[in-house]
Amino acid sequence: MLRVLALASVVLLGIAPQASQAITVYTSWERHALVGSDIRLSCSFFSWRFVSEDVSFTWRYRPDGSRDSISIAHYAGGEAYTDNKGAFKDRVEFVGNPKRRDGSILIKNLDFSDNGTFTCDAKNPPDIVGRPSSVRLLVFETLPIQAGVITGAIIGVVLGLLVLIVVIYYLMRFLVARRVFSLNVSRNVEGPQLSILP
Amino acid sequence: MLILLLGIIFLHISALVLLFVSTTVSVSKTLWIQVVQALMILSIIFSFLSLLLFFCQLFTLPKGGRFIPTGIFQILASLFVMSGAIIYTLMSPDWVNVGNSFGYAYILAWVAFPLALISGLIYAVLRKRE
Numbered sequence: 001m002l003r004v005l006a007l008a009s010v011v012l013l014g015i016a017p018q019a020s021q022a023i024t025v026y027t028s029w030e031r032h033a034l035v036g037s038d039i040r041l042s043c044s045f046f047s048w049r050f051v052s053e054d055v056s057f058t059w060r061y062r063p064d065g066s067r068d069s070i071s072i073a074h075y076a077g078g079e080a081y082t083d084n085k086g087a088f089k090d091r092v093e094f095v096g097n098p099k100r101r102d103g104s105i106l107i108k109n110l111d112f113s114d115n116g117t118f119t120c121d122a123k124n125p126p127d128i129v130g131r132p133s134s135v136r137l138l139v140f141e142t143l144p145i146q147a148g149v150i151t152g153a154i155i156g157v158v159l160g161l162l163v164l165i166v167v168i169y170y171l172m173r174f175l176v177a178r179r180v181f182s183l184n185v186s187r188n189v190e191g192p193q194l195s196i197l198p
Numbered sequence: 199m200l201i202l203l204l205g206i207i208f209l210h211i212s213a214l215v216l217l218f219v220s221t222t223v224s225v226s227k228t229l230w231i232q233v234v235q236a237l238m239i240l241s242i243i244f245s246f247l248s249l250l251l252f253f254c255q256l257f258t259l260p261k262g263g264r265f266i267p268t269g270i271f272q273i274l275a276s277l278f279v280m281s282g283a284i285i286y287t288l289m290s291p292d293w294v295n296v297g298n299s300f301g302y303a304y305i306l307a308w309v310a311f312p313l314a315l316i317s318g319l320i321y322a323v324l325r326k327r328e
Binding site: 151153 | 229232233235236237239240243
């Protein structure tokens with residue numbers, strides 16, 4: 001029995017590193033931004049291995065309603081390369097720290113044409129098997145109010161005021177009652193003393 | 199006395215039901231629609247609290263006492279529904295086409311307002327007997 005267990009654990013230890021050699025890429029799910037502002041799209045990854053010298057990040061952009069995606073930023077071999085021909089020319093900058101598994105990019109001066117999906121693909125050789133992660137960018141003219149926030153806020157404020165008024169009312173009643181009680185007590189205490197003094 | 203009591207409770211509950219039916223809770227992003235929704239919901243809450251207070255006070259009030267807090271809450275509920283209906287009346291020409299008329303929820307809200315007001319005033323004037 002013990003021998004079987006020992007054999008099984010050795011086999012598992014042998015298999016496990018190979019099975020877990022998949023890289024997991026993380027980005028936000030969706031980002032909202034105002035026209036004309038800058039936005040930092042973050043990309044990070046998890047890998048069982050240490051960050052290698054050949055770590056690479058690739059950012060692709062796919063406009064809404066289109067099937068093609070175009071590369072806009074690439075980091076490999078210690079160098080960052082950004083779009084110098086397309087719609088993101090001079091607007092995208094690689095601001096991540098690859099040694100800390102951060103492959104973020106900064107996009108400046110957003111416009112409505114930047115609405116779309118940005119995909120980050122990170123590779124940490126020999127850990128290269130993994131799925132890229134996408135973040136959806138929505139560019140607004142004015143940031144919309146979350147639906148229902150104002151309703152909730154008004155209700156909350158009014159109910160809060162109600163609770164406050166009730167609490168203050170009962171507090172005042174309690175304090176007034178206590179003051180009356182302490183006045184009565186002091187009067188009773190002074191009474192006998194006055195009669196003792198000649 | 200009992201008839202009066204039953205009549206008041208019926209008035210109160212019908213105002214509450216009208217308020218419920220006239221409050222459409224659909225999430226929207228426009229500012230004034232959210233304010234109207236908030237006022238309607240608040241009027242329902244206050245009317246319900248006033249009903250609870252009524253039953254509380256029925257058992258705890260000394261003889262000859264008045265149902266003042268009940269009346270205050272109910273009058274506040276009527277004021278909230280009035281404000282909500284007024285804001286809706288003023289702002290809806292921007293939202294609804296001129297051809298469309300107001301729906302049944304709007305009429306119910308305007309009916310609930312005097313009902314709640316009258317019941318609130320009755321509570322304020324009523325004295326507990328027996």
